[in-house]
Amino acid sequence: MKLLLDSTRCQGYGLCCDPAPEQIDLDEWGYAQLRETSVPADGEDAAAAAVAACPNSALRLAK
Incomplete structure (x- = not known):
């Protein structure tokens, strides 16, 4: 599984x-x-919890 970040969506929360x-x-x-x-x-x-915690959907999990 991979954790992916869309840095353009991250708002720094x-x-x-x-x-x-x-x-x-x-x-x-x-x-x-x-x-x-x-x-x-x-x-x-933990990775799934991090994805869920992001209010801007900047993180996602991929297989």
Whole structure:
């Protein structure tokens, strides 16, 4: 599974980082940056929570 970020949709709320800090960092302005696009099996729930937390649908999971 892969975590994908559409940086044009990110508004810098930073809500995605809390559920998945192993995969998502925030830049100096609070915008999301992916550390890793591949989601390990034990991180799928956290990645899904990060996708759900984004109010602008900037994140998505793909197989």
